Amino acid sequence: MLLELFSAEGMIGLVTLIMLEIVLGIDNIIFIAILCSYLPLEDQRRARTIGLMMAMVFRILLLLGISWLVHLTDPLFHIGMLAPSGRDLILFSGGVFLVYKTVREIYHKLRAHDEETGKAVEKKLTVSQAILQITIIDIIFSFDSILTAVGLSRDLTVMITAVVISMIVMLLFAPYVSNFINNYPTLKMLALAFLVCIGFLLIIESFHYHIDKSYIYFAMAFSLLVEILNIRMRKLESKKE
16 A cells, blocks of 8 residues: 555645645634634644644544445435435534634624623633534534545545645644734634635535535635735834824
């Protein structure tokens, strides 16, 4: 199996899968960045590392149980025209969880002051709560990326190697994404809006309506570019004053 990994075909498949896993992990990193912002600074790295490591182990277990994973696409029951599978139920519940969680975060951001005391409302999480939520959302995102990986490669060694490398990349870049988002409140709101879109996308996909994620990624990248220009302009205006 190692010989297949280091063959030309194996290396092409490995690089393709790594890039795919990283792209599909963008929304994952954004969610982790926002979630860890509610932890003390000294606990953020530990929560990120443990959460992502647990997610990596779960993804590898999914790959080892490929036969079970593939059967998740078989209908479990029928309700009229609907024939939901295990994958559909996971995507639907995951989308609802993501939308609910993100809308609550947006509400918290907009409610800057407590109505009674007039003091700023601070939200805090424990490390165990953050790890649990990171693991849950990673598991939800895992099903789509793993099923895609199975469609691109049949070599288990290539798939597991791609998952491990992509998780290492996520661990390395997550702190920088967190700092970037936390330094600019408007970027955090933009990231939350992006997660709401991803949540609705998961719900829509659970009903077998496929929407290419590239459209959402392009819209997010364009919005990010506009917001970076706005931040730059505000800095130049503040210097003039």
